[in-house]
Amino acid sequence: MDVFLGFDGGGTKTECIALDSEGRVAGKGQAGASNPLRVGYDAACAALQLAAAGALSLAKASSNDVLGVCAGLAGAGRSNVSVQMCARLARIWTRASIQVITDAEVALETAVGQRPGVVLIAGTGSIAIGRNANGDIARVGGYGVWIGDPGSAHDIGRSAVAAYCRALDLSGPATMLGEMIMSAVQCGTWDEVIEKIAAGPSKIFTRLVPVVMQAVEEGDGPALDIVNRAALELAGLALAVIGRLDMKDAEFRVARAGGMFDRSYLLDSRVDDLITRVAPKAKVNLLREPPALGAARIALRLARIAGAANGTSA
Numbered sequence: 001m002d003v004f005l006g007f008d009g010g011g012t013k014t015e016c017i018a019l020d021s022e023g024r025v026a027g028k029g030q031a032g033a034s035n036p037l038r039v040g041y042d043a044a045c046a047a048l049q050l051a052a053a054g055a056l057s058l059a060k061a062s063s064n065d066v067l068g069v070c071a072g073l074a075g076a077g078r079s080n081v082s083v084q085m086c087a088r089l090a091r092i093w094t095r096a097s098i099q100v101i102t103d104a105e106v107a108l109e110t111a112v113g114q115r116p117g118v119v120l121i122a123g124t125g126s127i128a129i130g131r132n133a134n135g136d137i138a139r140v141g142g143y144g145v146w147i148g149d150p151g152s153a154h155d156i157g158r159s160a161v162a163a164y165c166r167a168l169d170l171s172g173p174a175t176m177l178g179e180m181i182m183s184a185v186q187c188g189t190w191d192e193v194i195e196k197i198a199a200g201p202s203k204i205f206t207r208l209v210p211v212v213m214q215a216v217e218e219g220d221g222p223a224l225d226i227v228n229r230a231a232l233e234l235a236g237l238a239l240a241v242i243g244r245l246d247m248k249d250a251e252f253r254v255a256r257a258g259g260m261f262d263r264s265y266l267l268d269s270r271v272d273d274l275i276t277r278v279a280p281k282a283k284v285n286l287l288r289e290p291p292a293l294g295a296a297r298i299a300l301r302l303a304r305i306a307g308a309a310n311g312t313s314a
Contacts, residue, residue: 003067008292010124012123016048018055018296019299026059031046045092070106073101097299104139104142107121107257112255117255122261123260125144130247150236151233160215175222178190181193184207239279
């Protein structure tokens with residue numbers, strides 16, 4: 001059985017989908033983070049192999065059956081990262097055509113195929129990517145949590161901690177976030193929270209998104225400010241792509257993807273409204289198909305091209 005693997009890997013988890021030669025889903029698998037810039041190349045490859053093992057098991061196939069691999073990874077927008085990951089994956093799946101691109105690119109493939117459109121991703125990080133009718137591609141964001149990633153889970157969690165610190169210092173409004181954060185990270189004092197953040201900030205910040213959303217529901221002003229700012233910044237990523245591609249008067253899809261979406265009506269509706277104010281013909285909605293599916297379709301397409309060039313079939 002010929003198998004084609006697609007991966008969607010980020011700073012929190014990795015998903016794999018295996019397609020058969022007819023493009024049907026044959027198996028799915030999941031593993032931990034595979035952003036090589038955050039977890040390292042060895043750990044990223046291990047996560048990809050683990051996710052693939054689950055998908056291949058369900059497909060009743062082996063690594064030797066894999067003829068195409070497309071890994072959409074956060075952090076792979078840097079050419080040195082994609083080159084290194086390609087070389088490593090080629091040693092794992094020796095018969096396969098290998099491609100390593102960004103997680104945003106595979107999400108765009110899933111959302112619109114080869115048609116014009118935009119994908120806005122907000123998970124551990126944030127990024128937007130789009131393609132216009134001429135085939136031009138633009139990407140905005142994706143620089144990592146230490147530089148950017150506005151509106152991401154990391155950014156919202158960090159903002160929640162900062163809001164409570166300002167309240168403690170009496171330099172900002174009172175907020176219920178402090179007690180909620182301590183409960184969420186199982187700390188008895190705020191000093192313990194700060195120590196945990198110092199030891200591993202991303203691990204703590206990304207766990208605080210539900211806390212912020214709950215505080216919004218309970219009418220907390222600083223939490224509401226955090227979500228409104230996140231919506232403005234996320235919409236800004238998509239609008240920057242739309243502007244660069246001169247698409248504001250065109251009809252196209254804007255797909256929201258990633259763990260930040262479909263958990264808060266306020267955030268989703270605010271993002272949608274901000275985008276359609278500038279691009280009124282855009283259809284903004286949630287990407288419900290897994291981005292790993294788009295990656296698997298790219299893997300199948302890549303293998304077919306390689307097979308045609310070699311006089312074989314995939």
